[in-house]
Amino acid sequence: MTAHYDTSEKRDAFKGVSLFSGGGIGDLALRAVGVDVLVASELLPDRASVFRSNYPNTTMVEGDIRKTKAEVIREAKNRLKGRPLDILFATPPCQGMSKNGRGKLLHGVRSGVKPKLDERNRLALDAVEVALALRPKLVVFENVPEMQNAVIEHEGQVRDLLELISELLAPDYEGKWDVVEFADYGVPQRRQRLITVFMLKSSLPTNLKKWAVLPTATHSQNPSIFTRPWVTVDEALSGVPPLDAANRKMASHKDISFHRVPILDDSKYFWVSNTPPGKGAFDNQCVNPACGFDKNPTHGSKHNSEGINQANRDTPLNCLKCGELLPRPWVQEGTEFRLMSGFTSAYKRMRGDLPASALTRNLSYACSDQKLHPREHRVLSLHEAFILHTVDVYNFDWRRDDNKTLSDKTIREIIGESIPPKGLEAIFKHLVATLLEHRTAARAA
Structure with a gap:
């Protein structure tokens, strides 16, 4: 199911596509750094409904990406109108990669009720197919740190997931990944995630020999003259x-x-x-x-x-x-x-x-x-969860676009499935600055 909306897009704004978008919490960070998310993809109808209510100018492709990726590609090309895509942001499900997911998988394997390799880990490859078709300047994956150790079966072989993704995107992309602690960017929540970035080599500034996935931390558990202390629960909830x-x-x-x-x-x-x-x-x-x-x-x-x-x-x-x-x-x-x-x-x-x-x-x-x-x-309370997750500093409405009641359960699930947008905004600001450096150099030439 696809929703179409008219939009007046800024000519020079960065253009993005969001996959596994949930209710759109991560996309708040993209919007904050000036990225127009043209197309989004989400499996679950209630998440997609919340997304549409907050991003009415985005084309939402609803359904299983294994069946809808051709539609995502087609819609993105239609919206791009010949200009290049800047950012593809993908947050595939983590249950098959997380510690909790692996524990359940191990128990299931020993009980003879689950396959040894979790098929959900293959969803990252569907994002790679979209990337190969759209050739964005940046491909950004967000997942649990255990993605570094995830394996899948591919063409009859057991492969390291990140190694395979790197191989599929080669030779045009240079890839790096790093584990982020969101508390290190002023988020009053300890949440670690793996941020994986593949940058189109032609988008790298010619004078940039090295680039980093993460920006310099602004906060620390052990602050110095360069960092402030972590933001605590008591500080964040002091006025509640x-x-x-x-x-x-x-x-x-x-x-x-x-x-x-x-x-x-x-x-x-x-x-x-x-x-x-x-x-x-x-x-x-x-x-x-x-x-x-x-x-x-x-x-x-x-x-x-x-x-x-x-x-x-x-x-x-x-x-x-x-x-x-x-x-x-x-x-x-x-x-x-x-x-x-x-x-x-x-x-x-x-x-x-x-x-x-x-x-x-x-x-x-x-x-x-x-x-x-x-x-x-x-x-x-959910009100406190919005604060600790940093959703409260953005313009976000907890409602569905079809005016049906949005349950507290769905809100909890959207928060639990997402990452704090304030920390993600710092990362995207850093990555967009790298692209801007290339854009400035290209115009000067």
């Missing part, structure tokens, strides 16, 4: 009114859109309210005022004989000194209690003196990885 997940009245703010959190039942609230900053509820100690024993063994995990990481099953749920039930995640079966299955990062608070841990699709679930507010007894 408090909430509490104890009841409906305290769990939302009537004047701030999306500043609301799920209510916690009594058991979960007991675990969360007794969890210190930077710690997890699985490690909580005795809260019996007559005891207060704080040497109960904490939770952990270890690899079993098959190499799969599993949480310990012998972590105590009752205080070893007084026998009282500890405020640790439990499952109640009749009158009996047992420790809930989970890792130390579940029901864990973020630290206020650091950038947030990476926001995921499960950011509204207390049981997920480090999702509790640093001090308040709740998870983060």
Whole structure:
């Protein structure tokens, strides 16, 4: 399904094509550095709908890129009207490359229910086909750092993915990749990604012998005279009114859109309210005022004989000194209690003196990885997620173009599937500056 829109394009603006676009969070960075995204491609209708509501002048090609890439190429050529494409930006799915994805894949292989090589990793090659047809000056991939180790089956052989992409784009492109920590660019969130850039050799300035994928960092965990300190959660959320997940009245703010959190039942609230900053509820100690024993063994995990990481099953749920039930995640079966299955990062608070841990699709679930507010007894609100993800500094509407209700679930998923646009903007500004240097040199000649 393709949506067409009229547009008045600036003659000298850089032109871009976006693949695997999601709801368009990454494309905020392209727009911020002056790139007109002419064509975008997205599989899921709800993401595509949010994208269209924010980029009405972009042609959105909706559907599986394996079936729509010819349409993407055709639409891009129609919109380019003979001029060259500057940037192709592709963010293929990472589930087959991420640590979590690999773990599930390993378990599936051993159970005999999944192929050994994840077919989703091949989607990057569809982006390469689009690049070969459109010959952009820059091809930029964003993915998890594990993309460096991803392998696929190609023409009967198991190949290193990045090595194969480099080979397919040779000899016209020079490729480099580097891992970025977005907190190093003023983003109040620790999120690492692999940025892979292939630059058309004819677009490189003739006097530029070396070029870098990433710009110089502006922030650091260990600041110097050249860098500022990381932006922390406490700094980023300093002006946000408090909430509490104890009841409906305290769990939302009537004047701030999306500043609301799920209510916690009594058991979960007991675990969360007794969890210190930077710690997890699985490690909580005795809260019996007559005891207060704080040497109960904490939770952990270890690899079993098959190499799969599993949480310990012998972590105590009752205080070893007084026998009282500890405020640790439990499952109640009749009158009996047992420790809930989970890792130390579940029901864990973020630290206020650091950038947030990476926001995921499960950011509204207390049981997920480090999702509790640093001090308040709740998870983060979507309003706070927009701030920590830096979406709040851009003009972005959380709505669908068909006026259907946009669920909180879809919003969480769009955030978890994207990367902070402020950090990506710094990267694109750096890459566009390189292209501008070539454009200036070409005009001077």
